[in-house]
Amino acid sequence: MTTELVSWTAFEWFVTAVTGGVAGAWFVYDAINLVRVRGADGRDPLVRDRRFGYVVGMVIGLVGVVGCLRFHDVM
């Protein structure tokens, strides 16, 4: 077994793609979910929990994308 699977540059871009791709998709997915529940009854604890979860998902997605940009010195 070799110590490395691929070159380090390829590995870094693989991690960037997996992180940035998933985080970006996650942001969009939860943004759509949040829009879908905007008309729901806010007094229902389950609806409030879903809204909070979707906002958290969007924040996590944003953090993921920003981390990728920081890693490549874009930000």
Added chain:
Amino acid sequence: MTPPDSAVAVVAAGPRVPAAPAPRVVSLVNPANAVTASRFLCLPPFAWAVDQGHHQWATLFILVCGLLDKLDGLMARIFDCRSPFGELFDAITDGICYGFSLILVAAYGWAPVAPVVLIIALGLLNTAMRAVYAKRAGRPVNYKSYAMERIVGYTGYLVGFATAGFEVVFYYWLFVPLMAVIIAHDAKRMLVDPIPPAPPPAAEAAS
């Protein structure tokens, strides 16, 4: 003219009422739980890779562990074997796999110790509150939180960031306040609010 015997029997029995289907019993040994349990098999090779300093192999093993986490839910839907025990087992497996991995990468200096200690402490606090919730419910039940589901996904990534050396400090320190806010949000529902009624027997796990 006399009616046939079968007609007499139907009249004597009265109107036919469709019988209720027997409750479906989901065995504890099912494909979804097997996939969940198989995640533990990723830990020994992961520990070996970290010990040997093989960053890419360690990333691969934690990636497989994370993919299996997604696969067990898919298996549960395909084989229709969802159960409260399965959900609880999945949550416990998340805690053990990611908790062990985080401690390991921190111990080997691949991740900052302070945020890892805080993350483990918050995870233990969350586990304790879930235990209180299950005790209040009086049955094996997993507290459903949309926000916690998302932060658990982030936890899997945290291990990957450490093994890949990918913006480790940035991702670890941002995780801590996010998890603290989620636990504070979930605490009221777990410890104070009324617990939803149990699902019908069809969804219960068999012993």
